[in-house]
Amino acid sequence: MSGSPAERAILRSLDTHIGEACGVFGVYAPGHPVADLTYLGLYALQHRGQESAGIAVSDGETITVVKDMGLVAQVFDERRLAPLQGHLAIGHVRYSTTGCSSWRNAQPLYRSVAEAGFALGHNGNLTNTAALADDLGMLPGMGVVGDAGDSTTDSDLVAELLAREYAEHPRSDGRDLEVALERVLPRLAGAFSFVLMDEAHLIGVRDPHGFRPLVLGRTEGGFVVASETAALDIVGAHHVRDVEPGEMIVIDASGVRSRRFGDPSPRLCLFEFVYFARPDSELYGQSVHAARQRMGEELARQAPVAADMVMPVPESGIPAAQGFARASGIPYGDGLVKNRYVGRTFIQPSQSLRGRGVRLKLNPLVENIRGKRLVVVDDSIVRGTTTRQVVAMLREAGATEVHFRVSSPPYRWPCFYGMDTGRRSELLAADMSVGEIRGFLGVDSLAYLELDRLLAATGAGPGSFCTACLSGDYPVPVPEIDSKHVLEAEPAARA
Numbered sequence: 001m002s003g004s005p006a007e008r009a010i011l012r013s014l015d016t017h018i019g020e021a022c023g024v025f026g027v028y029a030p031g032h033p034v035a036d037l038t039y040l041g042l043y044a045l046q047h048r049g050q051e052s053a054g055i056a057v058s059d060g061e062t063i064t065v066v067k068d069m070g071l072v073a074q075v076f077d078e079r080r081l082a083p084l085q086g087h088l089a090i091g092h093v094r095y096s097t098t099g100c101s102s103w104r105n106a107q108p109l110y111r112s113v114a115e116a117g118f119a120l121g122h123n124g125n126l127t128n129t130a131a132l133a134d135d136l137g138m139l140p141g142m143g144v145v146g147d148a149g150d151s152t153t154d155s156d157l158v159a160e161l162l163a164r165e166y167a168e169h170p171r172s173d174g175r176d177l178e179v180a181l182e183r184v185l186p187r188l189a190g191a192f193s194f195v196l197m198d199e200a201h202l203i204g205v206r207d208p209h210g211f212r213p214l215v216l217g218r219t220e221g222g223f224v225v226a227s228e229t230a231a232l233d234i235v236g237a238h239h240v241r242d243v244e245p246g247e248m249i250v251i252d253a254s255g256v257r258s259r260r261f262g263d264p265s266p267r268l269c270l271f272e273f274v275y276f277a278r279p280d281s282e283l284y285g286q287s288v289h290a291a292r293q294r295m296g297e298e299l300a301r302q303a304p305v306a307a308d309m310v311m312p313v314p315e316s317g318i319p320a321a322q323g324f325a326r327a328s329g330i331p332y333g334d335g336l337v338k339n340r341y342v343g344r345t346f347i348q349p350s351q352s353l354r355g356r357g358v359r360l361k362l363n364p365l366v367e368n369i370r371g372k373r374l375v376v377v378d379d380s381i382v383r384g385t386t387t388r389q390v391v392a393m394l395r396e397a398g399a400t401e402v403h404f405r406v407s408s409p410p411y412r413w414p415c416f417y418g419m420d421t422g423r424r425s426e427l428l429a430a431d432m433s434v435g436e437i438r439g440f441l442g443v444d445s446l447a448y449l450e451l452d453r454l455l456a457a458t459g460a461g462p463g464s465f466c467t468a469c470l471s472g473d474y475p476v477p478v479p480e481i482d483s484k485h486v487l488e489a490e491p492a493a494r495a
């Protein structure tokens with residue numbers, strides 16, 4: 001998220017959802033404009049992170065990194081892309097919470113070791129950073145001293161571990177990064193989808209649970225790795241396959257090699273299906289958009305209600321509302337208009353505008369709402385403050401009944417695997433029953449999609465997901481403190 005701290009605070013106050021994670025992209029394509037392709041890939045992944053963007057390019061001898069705070073289109077223009085010539089590149093878009101919004105945490109990270117160097121982009125969040133810091137001889141909370149100065153993100157710890165392996169075990173075959181990864185990856189716990197590069201190799205890595213997506217694509221003259229298939233589409237690549245949980249893929253002049261560093265136990269983040277991933281991406285071979293529509297259909301079957309119109313909270317609730325309307329036979333209509341530019345531009349509202357809250361983002365279509373019994377569909381309720389304002393706005397606009405339907409179960413537990421949910425105490429459903437939430441929101445009825453129905457709607461195997469924020473069943477042990485942040489010196493750091 002870009003802009004001043006005050007602007008970011010305002011934009012966050014308008015955010016109905018969990019903060020996104022990060023997006024990663026990499027391309028190996030000699031003879032092709034790899035920096036331009038990476039720019040396009042990051043553009044397609046912008047929804048996964050809006051705070052900073054960066055690209056690292058190798059021409060075979062030198063790695064050049066350009067990164068800055070802001071959206072992809074703000075960080076890069078023709079002038080900044082033109083010098084980035086080479087045959088392989090990685091890119092990163094980053095999301096983080098207020099407090100660590102700084103250039104030094106932007107990625108790709110770069111480390112030089114002797115005459116060589118490598119760059120790294122990370123999507124996810126490690127859960128054993130304290131132990132790793134201990135291994136490095138650091139007290140938890142102390143920074144890593146690297147090329148970019150003191151830094152405290154889990155991604156920096158990984159870069160530091162790799163750099164030390166690099167330095168301690170120099171090789172003559174050019175496989176330094178690959179071999180360093182083979183040593184370091186088994187020591188990492190939690191969520192990590194990495195793109196890495198040295199002067200000659202592009203590497204994609206996915207943790208043994210595969211919390212975050214990572215896909216391999218084929219493009220003219222080369223290969224692409226990306227967080228989502230939608231980023232392959234934009235560069236004209238076709239989806240070859242997912243990078244498997246526990247797999248490292250190495251791409252160089254000899255082609256693609258695969259290495260296993262951990263036993264796969266797939267637990268893809270279920271919220272990638274519900275909200276995070278682009279609707280035009282595929283996960284587990286399923287269309288995300290179609291899955292979200294099926295979630296709405298399931299919701300209509302589970303919690304039917306007599307009403308005049310089904311409407312989404314735009315844009316997050318649109319596919320599920322379409323599914324609800326289709327299954328229920330109740331007409332679909334628009335009841336709210338979203339200002340598309342909130343969160344996308346450097347708005348500078350004064351303090352006095354803060355009170356207008358949700359109206360900066362959503363405005364009711366009074367002629368569609370007045371006198372109607374509404375079914376309002378959204379994909380999730382996290383903190384609930386915006387939902388409450390939306391309901392009040394619809395009533396003010398003349399709705400006679402408001403029935404709220406949510407296409408996922410109550411969000412009760414914080415995420416430790418790379419999503420910004422805030423602390424448990426900030427989650428509306430953490431300590432409230434559905435009946436109490438109904439009262440808090442001021443709706444006539446409220447229903448959340450049951451977990452087994454949600455899992456069925458994805459079209460993928462039910463055992464292949466992380467559901468921790470909905471079930472409290474954490475696939476990887478998490479720190480006992482009620483915080484998603486393990487590196488205490490900079491508690492909001494994440495990749």
Ligand code: SF4
Nearest residue numbers: 269270415466468469
């Ligand atoms: S806890 Fe929730 S948001 Fe986090 S990875 Fe698991 S399903 Fe996704």
